Amino acid sequence: MNLNTLEKRLLNEFQRNFPLAKKPYAEIAMKLGVDENLVLQILEKLQSMGVISRVGAVFEPHRIGASTLASMTVPESELIAVADIVSSFVEVNHNYEREHKINLWFVVTARDDKHLQKVIREIEEQTGYEVMRLPMLENYHIDLGFDLKWT
Amino acid sequence: MFNKNIDEEKKSSEIDDIDRQLIIATQKGLPLDPRPYNEVAKKLGITASEVRQRLELMLERKIIRRIGAVPNHYRLGYRANGMTVWDVPDRKITELGKKVGTLEFVSHCYQRPRHLPEWPYNLFAMVHAKDRSEAMKMTDKIAALLGKDNHGHDVLFSTRILKKSGLRLVSKTNDY
Numbered sequence: 001m002n003l004n005t006l007e008k009r010l011l012n013e014f015q016r017n018f019p020l021a022k023k024p025y026a027e028i029a030m031k032l033g034v035d036e037n038l039v040l041q042i043l044e045k046l047q048s049m050g051v052i053s054r055v056g057a058v059f060e061p062h063r064i065g066a067s068t069l070a071s072m073t074v075p076e077s078e079l080i081a082v083a084d085i086v087s088s089f090v091e092v093n094h095n096y097e098r099e100h101k102i103n104l105w106f107v108v109t110a111r112d113d114k115h116l117q118k119v120i121r122e123i124e125e126q127t128g129y130e131v132m133r134l135p136m137l138e139n140y141h142i143d144l145g146f147d148l149k150w151t
Numbered sequence: 152m153f154n155k156n157i158d159e160e161k162k163s164s165e166i167d168d169i170d171r172q173l174i175i176a177t178q179k180g181l182p183l184d185p186r187p188y189n190e191v192a193k194k195l196g197i198t199a200s201e202v203r204q205r206l207e208l209m210l211e212r213k214i215i216r217r218i219g220a221v222p223n224h225y226r227l228g229y230r231a232n233g234m235t236v237w238d239v240p241d242r243k244i245t246e247l248g249k250k251v252g253t254l255e256f257v258s259h260c261y262q263r264p265r266h267l268p269e270w271p272y273n274l275f276a277m278v279h280a281k282d283r284s285e286a287m288k289m290t291d292k293i294a295a296l297l298g299k300d301n302h303g304h305d306v307l308f309s310t311r312i313l314k315k316s317g318l319r320l321v322s323k324t325n326d327y
Contacts, residue, residue, distance in 0.1 A: 016217035020203045023185055040183050043220070050226045054180025057206065058216045064166055069263065087314035095314035098234065098307040132270065134263040138245065140252030141260040143216045
């Protein structure tokens with residue numbers, strides 16, 4: 001992927017501390033020594049390329065409501081069908097196939113634990129497979145964004 | 152003094168309806184408009200300065216981790232997404248988890264429950280690398296750091312992304 005210096009700086013230096021000013025993009029532009037329109041244009045381009053999924057807040061799932069990592073062991077031939085059922089729940093916000101006997105991994109987030117358990121039971125019922133619950137017990141990492149290495 | 156602490160505790164983990172609506176309104180991203188907070192404010196029927204204040208407070212209360220550009224690792228060439236999982240002694244997990252969590256290539260590091268016998272691992276660390284061999288080198292570094300406290304580990308690479316969206320907060324009335 002060929003990104004110019006300005007595009008790389010926008011990606012790497014503005015993953016956090018997005019200005020809470022009236023005109024945040026103008027403030028970013030000032031820091032970069034360019035004009036606001038260019039910043040908006042580049043962000044739009046990066047977003048349409050899919051290089052950034054959005055400019056916005058990253059919420060801490062464990063601080064609002066209840067959430068858990070969950071996994072299932074599903075026969076390969078049924079994986080897509082089962083994954084589609086799992087993904088259809090609005091409470092599911094990540095769903096990956098991973099190379100392991102336990103092959104379907106997803107995150108469930110709900111407003112409280114009762115609702116969370118209800119969703120998981122519903123997933124088990126609709127798919128016919130048991131869900132392994134792996135809630136976070138302790139967090140050992142402080143999220144400062146992701147340092148992209150341009151090598 | 153006691154009451155104050157309880158109040159603060161409560162305050163730090165609770166969000167009100169407007170905060171909730173603000174999360175719902177912004178979770179797909181802030182508008183790429185010169186005055187993005189005005190747009191959000193209009194939707195919620197509050198002022199732009201209240202939007203900014205509330206975002207700032209949620210940052211302080213650590214309900215929001217960060218605000219900014221959210222990169223898509225996969226599109227940027229970080230194709231190997233490895234979930235490394237470790238079986239370490241429970242009594243030492245806090246000390247070990249903190250060490251692993253500060254490694255610069257680890258993006259998430261959590262303690263999670265074991266499910267014996269099929270799942271003996273209690274420490275999870277995510278690594279993102281350009282390819283699998285680079286991810287395996289990172290895994291080796293974690294193994295070296297844990298030393299004798301590593302009673303077994305595995306790396307689970309993602310092979311397909313079946314759904315990826317930011318945290319979705321469902322409105323209160325939506326009983327799915």
